[in-house]
Amino acid sequence: MALSKATVFSQKYTLNPEFNDKKSNKELLGEHDSLSLTKCAAMCQGVRECCFYGFNPQKKKCRTHKKIFTSGVFNEVDWRYYADECCLSGWRRYQDHCYLFQQTFLNWNEAKTNCTNNGAYLVEIDSKEEDDWLVEQISMRNGGKNENQYLGATSHAQLGVWRWSTDNALISYSNFWPGQPNLYAAERCIVLDWDATYGTYKWGDTRCEMTRKFICEKDL
Numbered sequence: 001m002a003l004s005k006a007t008v009f010s011q012k013y014t015l016n017p018e019f020n021d022k023k024s025n026k027e028l029l030g031e032h033d034s035l036s037l038t039k040c041a042a043m044c045q046g047v048r049e050c051c052f053y054g055f056n057p058q059k060k061k062c063r064t065h066k067k068i069f070t071s072g073v074f075n076e077v078d079w080r081y082y083a084d085e086c087c088l089s090g091w092r093r094y095q096d097h098c099y100l101f102q103q104t105f106l107n108w109n110e111a112k113t114n115c116t117n118n119g120a121y122l123v124e125i126d127s128k129e130e131d132d133w134l135v136e137q138i139s140m141r142n143g144g145k146n147e148n149q150y151l152g153a154t155s156h157a158q159l160g161v162w163r164w165s166t167d168n169a170l171i172s173y174s175n176f177w178p179g180q181p182n183l184y185a186a187e188r189c190i191v192l193d194w195d196a197t198y199g200t201y202k203w204g205d206t207r208c209e210m211t212r213k214f215i216c217e218k219d220l
């Protein structure tokens with residue numbers, strides 16, 4: 001699939017105010033002269049690896065980064081940073097990951113294969129922030145309908161011990177409904193499970209043969 005960054009970019013770019021007046025050489029692609037923010041944005045847009053850029057209107061400089069830097073940060077006034085959407089068309093970006101909300105219903109194994117074939121993995125939720133963002137996204141798409149979504153964790157190897165499918169790591173964050181997981185022997189997969197009473201999604205264990213919607217995730 002061709003990466004249509006020009007199209008994606010024109011839809012949206014976001015200011016990241018937490019990086020105001022900061023600079024870092026981490027994940028840096030380059031620093032260039034640039035007369036305007038628009039020209040700086042185009043410099044990032046024109047480079048496939050670029051997903052984050054900063055512009056300094058006083059110095060007329062543009063810094064392009066592979067992704068958001070999290071270390072090596074120092075102060076330098078007048079830098080303002082923007083995130084290029086930077087995901088393939090149809091995917092949504094959250095922090096340094098891209099997500100595809102698949103609308104077909106597949107069993108867990110098929111869902112996992114589908115994500116692999118998309119150069120991604122079945123979504124792995126590592127924080128409350130990521131969980132909240134995903135719930136917000138699927139709530140918008142499904143309008144509160146009962147369309148549960150597979151996550152990438154199973155307990156195939158050991159009853160009640162949940163591991164992510166990419167690296168077999170134990171899940172470090174979870175957000176199960178009270179009373180879940182409840183059927184350890186039969187329900188070896190996890191879904192984001194809609195509850196009409198609470199009007200939101202939390203996690204539940206489920207049978208892996210059930211066909212569900214699912215979310216693919218990939219790293220930038």
Ligand SMILES: [Ca+2]
Binds near residue numbers: 125126217
């Ligand atoms: Ca994740």
Ligand SMILES: [Ca+2]
Binds near residue numbers: 180181182183187204
């Ligand atoms: Ca259950």
